[in-house]
Amino acid sequence: MRTGRAGRSLRARLVLCTSLVLCAVCVTMALTTVLVQRARLLDELDQRVRDAAARSQGGARHRAGGDTDLSFLSERGQPAGTVAARTEDGRVTAAEVVARGGARRSLTADQRAALTGVPADGVPRTRTIPGLGTYRVTAVVGDGADVLAALPMAAVRDTVRQLVVTETVIAVAGIAVAGCVGAVVIRRQLRPLGRVAATAAEVARAPLDRGEVCGLTRVPAGDTDPGTEAGQVGAALNRLIDRVEAALVQRQHSEDRMRRFLADASHELRTPLASIAGYAELMGRDGARVRPELAWQRVGAQAARMTGLVEDLLLLARLDEGRPLEMVEVGLATLVAEAVWDARAAGDDHDWRLALRLDEPATVTGDPARLTQVVTNLLANARAHTPAGTRVTVTVEATRACRVIRVRDDGPGIPPALLPTVFARFTRADASRARAQNGGGTGLGLAITAAILRAHGGHIEVTSEPGQTEFTVTLPGVSGVDGVPGAG
Numbered sequence: 001m002r003t004g005r006a007g008r009s010l011r012a013r014l015v016l017c018t019s020l021v022l023c024a025v026c027v028t029m030a031l032t033t034v035l036v037q038r039a040r041l042l043d044e045l046d047q048r049v050r051d052a053a054a055r056s057q058g059g060a061r062h063r064a065g066g067d068t069d070l071s072f073l074s075e076r077g078q079p080a081g082t083v084a085a086r087t088e089d090g091r092v093t094a095a096e097v098v099a100r101g102g103a104r105r106s107l108t109a110d111q112r113a114a115l116t117g118v119p120a121d122g123v124p125r126t127r128t129i130p131g132l133g134t135y136r137v138t139a140v141v142g143d144g145a146d147v148l149a150a151l152p153m154a155a156v157r158d159t160v161r162q163l164v165v166t167e168t169v170i171a172v173a174g175i176a177v178a179g180c181v182g183a184v185v186i187r188r189q190l191r192p193l194g195r196v197a198a199t200a201a202e203v204a205r206a207p208l209d210r211g212e213v214c215g216l217t218r219v220p221a222g223d224t225d226p227g228t229e230a231g232q233v234g235a236a237l238n239r240l241i242d243r244v245e246a247a248l249v250q251r252q253h254s255e256d257r258m259r260r261f262l263a264d265a266s267h268e269l270r271t272p273l274a275s276i277a278g279y280a281e282l283m284g285r286d287g288a289r290v291r292p293e294l295a296w297q298r299v300g301a302q303a304a305r306m307t308g309l310v311e312d313l314l315l316l317a318r319l320d321e322g323r324p325l326e327m328v329e330v331g332l333a334t335l336v337a338e339a340v341w342d343a344r345a346a347g348d349d350h351d352w353r354l355a356l357r358l359d360e361p362a363t364v365t366g367d368p369a370r371l372t373q374v375v376t377n378l379l380a381n382a383r384a385h386t387p388a389g390t391r392v393t394v395t396v397e398a399t400r401a402c403r404v405i406r407v408r409d410d411g412p413g414i415p416p417a418l419l420p421t422v423f424a425r426f427t428r429a430d431a432s433r434a435r436a437q438n439g440g441g442t443g444l445g446l447a448i449t450a451a452i453l454r455a456h457g458g459h460i461e462v463t464s465e466p467g468q469t470e471f472t473v474t475l476p477g478v479s480g481v482d483g484v485p486g487a488g
Helices: 002-061 109-115 154-205 229-284 292-321 334-347 366-386 445-455
Strands: 083-088 091-098 105-107 125-129 133-140 146-152 328-331 351-358 361-366 391-398 400-407 459-465 468-476
Touching: 002 133, 002 146, 002 154, 083 109, 083 133, 091 109, 091 328, 091 400, 125 459, 133 154, 154 229, 229 292, 292 445, 328 334, 328 366, 334 351, 334 366, 334 391, 334 400, 361 366, 366 391, 366 400, 366 445, 445 459
Parallel strands: 351 391
Antiparallel strands: 083 091, 083 146, 091 105, 125 133, 133 146, 328 361, 391 400, 400 468, 459 468
C-alpha cells in the first residue's frame, strides 16, 4: 500500500513539475509575443501619428483662416478618431476630432487641457483625453504652423487583448494535452520503478533474522537495463540483495560451525572431566579397590589432556581474532631438521627421511614457535596414523617465489570421505587409521596448522591415496610477507 501511494505521489509530482515547466514556457512565449507585437503595433501607430502631424502642418500652412483654422481636417483620408489642434507656445488654441462619417467636433475645455503642455519635438507620447480614450500625441512647429496630431490607441489595445486571449486559450489547451501525454509517458516510464519497489518490499518482508536465508526475490532482468535510470536502480538493488544474501548465508554457516564447535568442545571436555570425577569419587569411598597412586596418575593424565585441549582452543581463538604474531626471520631448513630429529626420537619405529632442495636461502618471516608447531603437528600426524615401518619423507624447497615443506608418507592414506574435511576442527580418522593412545587426539592439530599458516600468509594442501599421502605447506619468502595480515 505504501509503495502504491509512493508511486502515485511520485507520478503526481512529476506531472505537476512537467505542467509547471510547460506553463512557464507558454507564459514566457506568450508574454514575449505580446510585447513584441505591441511594440510593433505601437511603432506603426507612432509613424501614422507623425504622418498625420505632417499632413496637418502642411494643411495649416495652405489655409488662410488664422491660428484657429482646422479646416484641413475636412480633407479626405483622415481616419475616424483623429484629433488635430493648433498650438501656440504649448497652449492649445483650437482642437477638433474627426467623428464617424467624417464629421468634425470641437473638443471641450477639459479635453483641450489634456493636450496642453505636449512638447513640440515630434516625439509621440501617450495622453488620455477625457471622453475619447487613450491617444498617441505628437506636436510639431515650423513655418508659422504649430500643430498637434493624435490618433487613438484603441485598435492597438484591441489587437493586443485579442492576441492575449488567443494565446491563453492555445496555451491552456496545449498544457492540458501535454499534461495528459506527460502523465501517460511518466506512468509507463515509472512502471519498472514500481516493480523495483515491490521487489524491495518483498525482500524487506523476508525473515532475515532467523533460519537459513536463500532464494531472495530479485528484480526481473527486463528491469535492470543500465541504459535507463530505473534499470540502474534495479541492477543496484540486485547487487545489494546478492551481497545481503551472501552475508546471511555466511552468517548461517558461521553459526552452524560455532554450534558444532561448541558441541564438539563440550564433548571433548566432558570425557576427561567425567574421568576425573569418577576417580575422585572412587578415592573418596571407604574400601575402594583402586590404588591412590594409580588414581592420581589417571587424574593427572586426564587433566593434562583437558589442559592441552583448552590451550588448543585458546590458540585457535587468538588466530581467528587476527592477533599479531612474533615476526622474525626464520631458517626453515634448520627448523624442519630439528623437528625431524625430534620425531625420530619419539617414533623410532618409523623410517624418517629429510631432503633439502634449495635454490634460494630457505628463510621466511614468521613466528618460530608457531612454525615449529606446524611441522611438529604434521610429523605427529604421520606418526600417529601410519603403522610401524612407514617411511616419512620431509622435503624443504626454496625458490625465488616461495618456500615449500612437503611431508609424505607411504602409509594406508586418508579415507576419501574424510579428505574434504581433514583441516576442519575436531576431525578424526577412523579406527583403521587411528593409532593415538590415551583416548586419542583432540582433532585440532591440522586445524591449528592451517590457521597458523593463514596468519603467515601461507596455505596447506593435502593429496592422499593408498600408499602415499602428502601434505604441502607453502609460505612466502622474506620479501613476500610484507602486508600479510598478522605480519607486523
